[in-house]
Amino acid sequence: MASEQEILSGLAEIVNEETGLPTDSVQADKSFTDDLDIDSLSMMTIVVNAEEKFGVRIPDEDVKNLRTVGDAVAYISQAQG
Amino acid sequence: MTATARRVVVTGMGATTPLGGDVRSTWEAALAGRSGARPISAPWTDEFELPVTFAAQAAVPAADVLDRREVKRLDPSQQFAVIAAREAWADAGTPDVDPLRLASVVATGIGGIWTLLTAYDTLREKGARRVLPLTVPMLMGNGPTSAISLEFTARAGAHTPVSACASGAEALAYGADMIRAGRADVVIAGGTEAAIHPLPIASFAAMHALSRRNEDPARASRPFDTQRDGFVLGEGAGIVVLESEEHARARGARIHAELLGAGLSADAHHVAAPEPEGAGVNRAVRDALHAADLAAGDIAHVNAHATSTPAGDVAEDKGLRLALGGAADGIAVSATKSMTGHLLGAAGAVESILTILALRERLAPPTINVDDLDPDVTLDVVRKDPRPLAATGRLAGLNNAFGFGGHNVSVVFASA
Numbered sequence: 441m442a443s444e445q446e447i448l449s450g451l452a453e454i455v456n457e458e459t460g461l462p463t464d465s466v467q468a469d470k471s472f473t474d475d476l477d478i479d480s481l482s483m484m485t486i487v488v489n490a491e492e493k494f495g496v497r498i499p500d501e502d503v504k505n506l507r508t509v510g511d512a513v514a515y516i517s518q519a520q521g
Numbered sequence: 522m523t524a525t526a527r528r529v530v531v532t533g534m535g536a537t538t539p540l541g542g543d544v545r546s547t548w549e550a551a552l553a554g555r556s557g558a559r560p561i562s563a564p565w566t567d568e569f570e571l572p573v574t575f576a577a578q579a580a581v582p583a584a585d586v587l588d589r590r591e592v593k594r595l596d597p598s599q600q601f602a603v604i605a606a607r608e609a610w611a612d613a614g615t616p617d618v619d620p621l622r623l624a625s626v627v628a629t630g631i632g633g634i635w636t637l638l639t640a641y642d643t644l645r646e647k648g649a650r651r652v653l654p655l656t657v658p659m660l661m662g663n664g665p666t667s668a669i670s671l672e673f674t675a676r677a678g679a680h681t682p683v684s685a686c687a688s689g690a691e692a693l694a695y696g697a698d699m700i701r702a703g704r705a706d707v708v709i710a711g712g713t714e715a716a717i718h719p720l721p722i723a724s725f726a727a728m729h730a731l732s733r734r735n736e737d738p739a740r741a742s743r744p745f746d747t748q749r750d751g752f753v754l755g756e757g758a759g760i761v762v763l764e765s766e767e768h769a770r771a772r773g774a775r776i777h778a779e780l781l782g783a784g785l786s787a788d789a790h791h792v793a794a795p796e797p798e799g800a801g802v803n804r805a806v807r808d809a810l811h812a813a814d815l816a817a818g819d820i821a822h823v824n825a826h827a828t829s830t831p832a833g834d835v836a837e838d839k840g841l842r843l844a845l846g847g848a849a850d851g852i853a854v855s856a857t858k859s860m861t862g863h864l865l866g867a868a869g870a871v872e873s874i875l876t877i878l879a880l881r882e883r884l885a886p887p888t889i890n891v892d893d894l895d896p897d898v899t900l901d902v903v904r905k906d907p908r909p910l911a912a913t914g915r916l917a918g919l920n921n922a923f924g925f926g927g928h929n930v931s932v933v934f935a936s937a
Binding site: 460491 | 593647654
């Protein structure tokens with residue numbers, strides 16, 4: 441079980457691997473599409489890697505509700521709980 | 522060629538090969554007669570008990586050149602293509618060209634096989650949800666040309682001729698046709714391959730196409746030698762920038778060579794074995810000479826396909842002899858696969874670059890490991906050391922590339 445801070449830094453690493461964005465730019469209030477410019481293919485790659493890293497399942501129908509990085513952290517935290 | 526036809530020139534070259542990470546290092550290694558073959562540094566040769574444990578791996582790993590993100594998002598075949606294309610584009614002086622007049626024609630014989638088979642392993646071991654979304658763009662055969670079209674904003678077309686080991690040469694022929702037909706002014710053209718993976722090795726070995734000289738890799742690729750026993754699998758890419766002469770002159774570009782013409786034929790004989798009398802080779806070479814408006818006696822140098830297989834090398838000799846007749850006696854024939862190994866879909870492109878360099882530098886590279894020339898070979902094979910070509914006058918040369926499936930491609934170049 442990871443804390444929300446640990447999830448955030450783990451997610452930032454995944455986003456960095458996929459997009460090259462610096463990890464410190466991946467903040468809870470950032471929108472994946474509007475702020476981080478992540479397209480749908482990259483988003484699905486991030487989801488696959490997050491499922492593997494955090495041992496959770498993020499169904500496709502829930503992915504579209506993950507607008508910000510904070511949404512994803514909260515979702516993963518709850519799914520782990 | 523008619524007087525009004527658009528002429529096609531080569532203004533840029535790029536390569537990453539078993540001999541070097543760029544054109545210059547590849548050429549210097551070829552002149553020095555160095556072999557790029559070595560034992561494969563991966564655990565899977567033992568794991569699968571492969572009958573062949575060596576290959577000609579890229580001298581500079583793509584991961585040493587590209588950033589980490591590019592390595593993750595591009596199949597190795599795409600990585601090699603991008604590296605070679607960047608070099609070629611810079612070498613051409615980063616042409617200022619309308620995107621609608623710029624095309625990409627980049628071939629591969631096998632495509633994204635590392636991605637395909639790694640994704641299948643993931644599917645079997647971890648299930649469908651773990652298969653990455655970029656799997657298809659990375660495995661598709663048009664992936665390399667797509668990556669280059671995207672990077673250089675080439676919108677006149679992005680194409681991928683697939684003809685096994687003739688693919689790279691066919692890409693150059695297709696690119697030149699696009700310029701002559703007026704579909705583009707500049708074409709980024711070439712071939713790429715990254716198939717040093719246990720499955721292709723097992724498959725080629727099952728055909729008895731690969732040399733099994735595991736104890737002495739550097740001596741394994743020996744085209745035209747009596748002791749040749751198959752080819753050495755290589756990897757890498759070769760990319761050129763083709764340009765209409767008018768466009769190149771208008772921007773003051775340096776011209777490496779002119780692509781005078783190409784000939785293409787199909788054997789329709791056997792899926793893998795060459796037509797033993799060289800009839801298809803003969804037709805491709807004759808058509809190439811016709812397209813170039815040259816006679817056999819105008820050719821100074823041939824970079825042969827010559828892969829080091831027992832049947833193929835002799836069939837090529839016969840085909841060239843049929844097409845060139847007595848003029849063949851005065852032609853310096855080099856088989857550079859003796860050093861690079863066989864880069865499959867990249868071979869025709871890399872060897873076209875070596876042909877262009879031979880004409881430009883007036884020096885035919887050697888064919889190494891020809892200790893005992895096959896008595897059935899009638900051509901004048903350049904052995905051991907590079908051979909100077911005529912010191913003056915315009916030089917013309919020919920590159921051959923043939924592929925499983927019966928594909929024959931011959932491309933004619935002339936020094937600028």
